[in-house]
């Protein structure tokens with residue numbers, strides 16, 4: 001696979017191991033000496049069986065991502081973890097996931113996922129990792145991390161136990177769930193945080209759920225997405241990275257580019273293959289053909305995102321599937337799939 005060889009060369013991976021679920025993001029500046037990369041790992045869903053026994057598939061996905069992140073050359077400036085370390089959010093799962101992640105060589109930042117949160121409302125996660133939303137500046141870029149998986153207080157507190165609440169929120173299509181949101185107090189914090197940031201400063205936002213409304217039935221959704229987008233609207237250059245959807249998605253709304261990260265655990269099918277409810281999957285996203293839906297690593301893989309002056313070119317390396325290359329099209333003003341953009345029906349398998 002020549003495209004994979006190129007990608008590995010481009011990403012600077014020293015060892016030609018298997019392609020793995022890991023994202024590498026490069027931010028280019030006018031002065032190339034200021035360019036830098038960060039790695040993005042997401043959705044490991046570490047699951048305890050009993051005692052110190054954990055589901056091996058999920059452990060292995062995360063272990064491999066950690067190993068590959070450590071091999072990147074140039075070394076990423078930092079690593080971002082996109083949420084859902086755990087499956088049902090127990091201290092044992094979070095601790096086991098963090099133990100694997102402690103193998104990362106480099107500063108790691110974390111995003112809260114709903115699987116980390118709804119058992120104890122983020123208590124153990126916060127004890128280990130600190131703030132659930134925060135911002136930092138790095139080489140001229142303003143980075144913001146949001147907790148986007150909150151919901152209405154009356155829903156949060158109506159359950160007889162945290163375990164019951166988590167069981168409902170952990171189901172992909174459980175109708176008893178509640179839509180995710182960033183919420184009013186965090187939105188107020190975001191406005192304040194961005195007040196001192198100039199319109200020309202590149203802004204990168206991390207959330208767990210997409211800060212856009214894609215498919216409500218599966219909570220591929222953030223209820224106050226439009227309000228967040230409005231807050232980000234004045235900046236020339238905004239990129240939002242998220243996990244949660246366990247699949248390739250890319251979109252552009254006004255000045256904001258959206259990129260999902262593939263999971264280290266398993267891929268979800270595309271909502272477009274489910275006709276029973278309205279979905280708003282972005283036109284730009286061409287669903288992947290799942291070559292072997294019964295192979296747990298099918299439809300997971302690498303992505304390399306090159307952000308130059310706010311325009312994103314993206315290359316996906318999918319070990320069990322055809323690779324993807326998205327190139328920013330100057331005429332249409334958006335990234336487009338070089339191979340499948342106009343062939344959606346032919347490339348999409350419904351099952």
Ligand SMILES: [Fe+2]
Pocket residue numbers: 043045083084113244245246263
């Ligand atoms: Fe997840």
Ligand SMILES: [Fe+2]
Pocket residue numbers: 084113114115208243244245
């Ligand atoms: Fe999630």
